[in-house]
Amino acid sequence: MKRTEADCIIIGAGPAGLKAGTILQSLGYKIFILEKEYQPGGKLLLWNTLFPHDESAMEILNPLLKDQKKNIMTSVQIETITKSPEEFTVADQNQTIYTSPALFISTGFKPFNAGRKEEYGYGIYDNVITSVELEDKLKNNNITMTNGKVPGKVAMIHCVGSRDIKVGNEYCSSVCCITGIKQAMELGKRIPGIQVSCLYMDLRLNGRFYEDNYKMAQMSHKIQFIRGRLSETNEDVDGSLVIRYEDTLAGKPAKMIVDMIVLLVGMQLDKSVSRICPLINEQTGTDGFFGTGKIDFSSNPQKDGLFFAGACTGPKNITESMNEASRVAFEVHHFLKNSLISEIHDRHDRFRLQNS
Amino acid sequence: MKVDGKKVFWNEYQKDIADDQYYFVRSCIRQNFFPGAEEAFIRILRNDLGKDLYTDPNHTTCTGIGYHVDLVKLETTMTVIARQFSLMAEAGYHNFVISCVTSFGLYNEILDIWEKHPEIEEQVRDYLYRSTEREFRIPENLVHASDIIFKFKDQIAAKTRYKLVNQYTGKPLQVVEHIGCHYAKIFPEKGIGGAEHPYVLAGLIESLGGEVIDYPEKRMCCGFGFRQYFIKASRGYSLSCTYRKMKSMEPYQPDLIVTNCPGCNFFFDRWQYVISETKGETYGEEGNGIPVLTYEEVAALALGYDPWHLGLQMHQVAVEPLLGKMGVDYDPAVKYIGFSGKQLSKPQIPDLLKVY
Numbered sequence: 034m035k036r037t038e039a040d041c042i043i044i045g046a047g048p049a050g051l052k053a054g055t056i057l058q059s060l061g062y063k064i065f066i067l068e069k070e071y072q073p074g075g076k077l078l079l080w081n082t083l084f085p086h087d088e089s090a091m092e093i094l095n096p097l098l099k100d101q102k103k104n105i106m107t108s109v110q111i112e113t114i115t116k117s118p119e120e121f122t123v124a125d126q127n128q129t130i131y132t133s134p135a136l137f138i139s140t141g142f143k144p145f146n147a148g149r150k151e152e153y154g155y156g157i158y159d160n161v162i163t164s165v166e167l168e169d170k171l172k173n174n175n176i177t178m179t180n181g182k183v184p185g186k187v188a189m190i191h192c193v194g195s196r197d198i199k200v201g202n203e204y205c206s207s208v209c210c211i212t213g214i215k216q217a218m219e220l221g222k223r224i225p226g227i228q229v230s231c232l233y234m235d236l237r238l239n240g241r242f243y244e245d246n247y248k249m250a251q252m253s254h255k256i257q258f259i260r261g262r263l264s265e266t267n268e269d270v271d272g273s274l275v276i277r278y279e280d281t282l283a284g285k286p287a288k289m290i291v292d293m294i295v296l297l298v299g300m301q302l303d304k305s306v307s308r309i310c311p312l313i314n315e316q317t318g319t320d321g322f323f324g325t326g327k328i329d330f331s332s333n334p335q336k337d338g339l340f341f342a343g344a345c346t347g348p349k350n351i352t353e354s355m356n357e358a359s360r361v362a363f364e365v366h367h368f369l370k371n372s373l374i375s376e377i378h379d380r381h382d383r384f385r386l387q388n389s
Numbered sequence: 390m391k392v393d394g395k396k397v398f399w400n401e402y403q404k405d406i407a408d409d410q411y412y413f414v415r416s417c418i419r420q421n422f423f424p425g426a427e428e429a430f431i432r433i434l435r436n437d438l439g440k441d442l443y444t445d446p447n448h449t450t451c452t453g454i455g456y457h458v459d460l461v462k463l464e465t466t467m468t469v470i471a472r473q474f475s476l477m478a479e480a481g482y483h484n485f486v487i488s489c490v491t492s493f494g495l496y497n498e499i500l501d502i503w504e505k506h507p508e509i510e511e512q513v514r515d516y517l518y519r520s521t522e523r524e525f526r527i528p529e530n531l532v533h534a535s536d537i538i539f540k541f542k543d544q545i546a547a548k549t550r551y552k553l554v555n556q557y558t559g560k561p562l563q564v565v566e567h568i569g570c571h572y573a574k575i576f577p578e579k580g581i582g583g584a585e586h587p588y589v590l591a592g593l594i595e596s597l598g599g600e601v602i603d604y605p606e607k608r609m610c611c612g613f614g615f616r617q618y619f620i621k622a623s624r625g626y627s628l629s630c631t632y633r634k635m636k637s638m639e640p641y642q643p644d645l646i647v648t649n650c651p652g653c654n655f656f657f658d659r660w661q662y663v664i665s666e667t668k669g670e671t672y673g674e675e676g677n678g679i680p681v682l683t684y685e686e687v688a689a690l691a692l693g694y695d696p697w698h699l700g701l702q703m704h705q706v707a708v709e710p711l712l713g714k715m716g717v718d719y720d721p722a723v724k725y726i727g728f729s730g731k732q733l734s735k736p737q738i739p740d741l742l743k744v745y
Contacts, residue, residue, distance in 0.1 A: 152608075156394035157391055157394040157395055157398075268603060
């Protein structure tokens, strides 16, 4: 059994975990970042470019990785997490034990399983894909259908697994609208003459430059925005997809025939850590994410050495995830500093007691 | 289309179906539309599968159609259904099998009401006792008759004389399966395979050697829709729904339509004639229609039952092209000879739709 001590263990090597690691390391703390996947980077690895400025995902990720390379342990399957008054103890599948007074949870999100919206045809019809799968196609510059042809007409379906009582996710995943716009423009740039229709519930574009993207999508790329909700997908005899939806502005049912459907899947908490640790699990809010989401940070669970940041505290874009990670990293710093001061005081008191 | 994808859903929607000792409640309308269908079910269960199935002359309508067209009050319907349960207990059975899809949906709806509102169940117990001095017990198992055929589909397939295979080409017959809306659209978990991609008939068709067609309007209503048909002024909606479905399945050149609902069976069958007269269109080969059978009729045909004993001459669309493809041994000369040996009256020959 190998035992390793640190000031802070970070679980999850996505943008939030890496950012927090960079800050804590710069403040002189010894950290470990435990990652369950074989490669660090979290969901950023799945992305090609990022809204709103089409920045390369790898160009955002690489500097973070470079700083933290030696601190990251990959393919770590955490089996237990326990807490004593002094420290957290994390054990992995190889019986390696990691201990630290602070535990930083940045386990991120899991894309919504689009198969749960059975009526949308994901997993059944060939050319129904998710936004994650489209991003992979964009990354590999291979935007083709299963028959090898390039799609001429694409429908992008917003709010898949978000704001949906039926699947139990009543919250807005906040980044899908702008992701859809970014991907629709990307399709427009790469496939001349492609017709892309976005079927949205509401367009929630509250980030900086998001409205510019929305305007550009319509003016430069002729993306069609339809306020509509998909009710069902079917496949026609020629392999095209027949979608039935409600045009919620006209208040009428409508039908559209397309070559490909992209489901803009929402975010859900990745429960891999909360499942094994009741202490962490009990910090889950009513929306399924960690923490209370209150403005008053003192009401958050980030005390007693347990900290949360990134998409595991609610849907976020990369900037918001890293901003939260930075703020929480400084909370970890205060916690460790106060712990150290308390320890020095205790030692001093003990020394005086022994010598009095 | 990915059939494996459908299997994922099929695995998720399983339900308990009792093995034996069934209390069978008939449909009000099936015996008038297709008099041999229920009889075929009873004969298959008793003679081919050796099951104990009780048909009770004392049970009544469930009031489903009256309820759905607002003629019968919910309280009345609930009391009538409570009486059926009382009859089941009196006969010494626990497993309730329902012939009609409308009834199946209604029984499930009422059981759901009672589960969520026990005070309503208590009230109905009072109504039943005051009106009939009866008490009732909720069935241990409540299923639709097509669920039973599904459960024993492999046993049936092992005994078949004919397969759903075209004897001229050796290829599987192309079959449209249509599930009554009230089978699983109200309670997806009550249907085998769920509401979006049901398996209850698809499984039977596969077991008998046929191939299921997935066509774009597969999930749409057959056109019956109580308010569409029973309100005379709305019958155009009923016809246009069926027309839309026929046009949607036409390119797949179906050999057969199988349904599990009395209304669906009737309307696919009868409206094909009306469409031929009004639109001048037929959907089978060379002026034939597409034969429409119930699940028991298909199972019974495959088991070698005489088509005329099954009452297939009561179908508007001639079944002879299907019998030919399946290689069924039958005597065309006795098609309109009744069980008594007397000649039945023959239908008039339509202008376009071919009959034999």
